[in-house]
Amino acid sequence: MNNIRDKIKEGLTDFHFNTSLSLESLPKKPKLQLEKASTKISLKKKQILFKRNDSPKGIYILLKGKIKVYQLNYDGSIQILFIYAHGEVFGYRPLLSLGKHPVSAAAIEDCELLFIPKEIFLKTLSDSVELSNQILKSVNHEFTVMVNRFTVFAQRGIKERLALSLLLLNEKFLLPNQITTEAEIKINRTDLANYAGTSLENLVRTIKQFEEKKYLRTIGKSIFIENFEALYILTGI
Amino acid sequence: MNNIRDKIKEGLTDFHFNTSLSLESLPKKPKLQLEKASTKISLKKKQILFKRNDSPKGIYILLKGKIKVYQLNYDGSIQILFIYAHGEVFGYRPLLSLGKHPVSAAAIEDCELLFIPKEIFLKTLSDSVELSNQILKSVNHEFTVMVNRFTVFAQRGIKERLALSLLLLNEKFLLPNQITTEAEIKINRTDLANYAGTSLENLVRTIKQFEEKKYLRTIGKSIFIENFEALYILTGI
DNA sequence: ACCAAAGTTTGATAATCATCAAACTTTATC
């Protein structure tokens, strides 16, 4: 019975970063080294963590809240590229090559993070084969995700993009120990429009369409998916 | 006078892979090791090099011709993600993490390549700090490219996408020792449509528009850019 | 609890784009 949901979940694997990196599974030594160096950061809603072209200072582990990663264009338009949720590790890629952040990051709700400074992370990386293997795997996975999402966004309309975005957000917004598979997708319409790559108005209308078709229901700004399969089929992936 | 062209070229850096990896600059030892293990491959136009979900067998260095890297969707539509030209090295990313190819690759014209088997490449990688640094840098750059292109494709219309695509292809199609900066962009319309992410008909019409505005001229299927600045401004990047 | 500000929804309109059909041009093959 949960078979379909599992299949969908599997089909989405290469469309989001979730679980691509887990520092928990490292051997004790590197894990301790990282833990010892980590400090806690709190971010208020809307606060910016880093900006495009900043030099990366370290890596982040999101303990609580949601972070959006986006690009701000010259004309003021915003594209949200990914959204990080509880447990996700990010910010390490540009560290690997002395590069700059190609994106900006900001809190979409109050957040708590762990911060591990660049030097410690790089040191641990050069000491631990396990960590460097995990990082390579993650970096590869992230590229695959971008390629797959690119194809959808380059070719499909808003119904398809939104269906995909909602399915991905459902996974993101599941609480750590939640048993049910229906998450409360609580995100403001502007962010969701910028994530799905469309205008606010068009987004609102598409949500309404989905609601009429019983693909989802809304309570205030929260969205609950009701028909996973229909949305999944719609994505065309 | 060439100032504007240089600026445009620089602005495009984070939108294509070109020059992101150069095995030439390696120290003698790893370079020799790779060279010794390399074998030559010839591909006829339209021949497939590898397919999505294939396990990667090694890396490729394109000596002659052009390779398209694409995804084929269930509905038969195709998205070309990048096009490789003379001198470019590719296929190494999924090797780093025992992954599969997320994309397919095929020749758009007769090609000659060097092939270096997976085992030798990975051995050389673990021996050479220079190589592994280059690879990390490339992988990071490639991710940045995908992120930047994603934003353009998720947000902009076909005029913008085509302008960007043509500027990128102009760099790709420059001959190795060409002095002038205007390349002959020789590519069939279907491939170009699949690269720019639009329908064949819409592509043809947009090219015609650009031609009327003197942004470019066409001779048969070949395209020559005439107004780089106008196209660059159009991209919005 | 009130008010202002921010965020959301709806309507109307115009621009953009995909699709189908058909003509035309180039390329490949015998």
Added chain:
DNA sequence: GATAAAGTTTGATGATTATCAAACTTTGGT
């Protein structure tokens, strides 16, 4: 070099989407 096949272009039409304007709802601050 004739002919079929493949590729390109043009036209017409409908669907999708962006944009502007205005009303409505929720939220945050006093």
